[in-house]
Amino acid sequence: MQSWKNYIKEYKNYLRLERGLSENTIQNYIFDVEKLMGFLSEKGIAVTPVQISEEIVQQFVYSISGVVNARSQSRILSGLKSFFNYLIFEGYRNTTPLELIEVPKTGRKLPDTLSVEEIDLLIAAVDLSKDEGERNRAMLETLYSCGLRVSELVGLKISDLFFEDGFVKITGKGNKQRFVPIGESTKKYITMYKDLVRSHQNVQRGHEDTLFLNRRGRQLTRAMVFTIIKDLALKIGLNKAISPHTFRHSFATHLLENGADLRSIQMMLGHESITTTEVYMHLDRKFLSEVLSSYHPRK
Structure with a gap:
């Protein structure tokens, strides 16, 4: 398996340097190749990435089909395709x-969303009587107002806030940066937290520019944001499995329902491909009928 490790090492460098992917994303790509490596080791098949045939890969696909669902199969195959396309690109294979x-047909999983009323209730x-209350309110407002990923929220810097221009600078997947508009009310809540609570905290070295801090003066973890949201859902008796990403889904859905175009939503969400944004086209037929009757010239 040493030859596999050598190719994987080169592949990781390619993903990091040429593709500019984040370490989390790179690890997911490598995990898919390691799945195949594990199968070869288990079956005692001694073959290099350059030699492996379609028949052997087909055996691997059969082996995972009864263990993982169609969506996971599809993701693993997608990761393997990327690896072998890299080998072709580098001239190792033809x-x-x-x-x-x-690839198994999975259908598109429609993301869960919250209504505006449910977001307001959350x-x-x-609890604004506690110091972390101001922070939590500002975080939820920012998640929903800007449609951020949870990693983007916890990584937000004070120096990323361009309130005079009405934007915040977001560092997304693969360290790609984008500017996202921010509303007046969200600016107000962030400023209140920053001036009334954060300014009195003992900020740890290295976190001076981090916007949202935990009680120890360090950057919040993603898990902590999940916990805050789940606790609030329990508090109001919300019978939905929600996460920080639910606010991002709701942001996109509400924009779309109110007439925003997909291209604008794509730019704000930081999606590389418009097809990723199209998952938000899960509007009911009644709404689509209203769009047709309102905007089509032959209504």
Whole structure:
């Protein structure tokens, strides 16, 4: 398996330097290749990434089909395709062993969303008598107002706030940066937290520019944001499995329902491809009928 490790090492460098992907994303790509390596080791098949045939990969696909669901199969195959396409790109292979292997049909999973009323109830449930209340309210407002990923929220810097221009600078996947507009009310809540609570904290070295801090003066973890949101959902008796990403889904859905175009939403969410944004097109037929009757010239 040493030859696999050598190719994987080069592949990681390619993903990091040429593609500019984050370490989390790179690890997911490598995990897919390691799945295949594990199968080869288990079956005692001694073959290099350059030699492996379509038949062997097909055996691997059969082996995982009864263990993981269609969505996970599809993701693993996508990761393997990327690896073998890299080998072709570098001249190690002429063809990919996945060329004729079909990806399982998964359908698109529609993201859970919250109504505006549910978001209002969650934010209203924040206990403002505690210092972290101001922070939590500002965080939820920012998640929903700007459609951020949780990693983008906890990584937000004070120097990223361009309130005079009405924007915040967001560092997303692969360290790609984008500017996202921010509303007046969200600016107000962030400023209140920053001036009334954060300014009195003992900020730890290295976190002087971090916007949202925990009680120890350090950057919040993603897990802590999940916990805050789940506790609020329990508090108001919300019978939905929600997470920070639910606010991002709701941001996109509400914009779309109110007439925003997909391209604008794509830019604000930081999606590289418009097809990723299209998952938010889960509007009911009644709304689509209203759009047709309002905007089509032959209504």
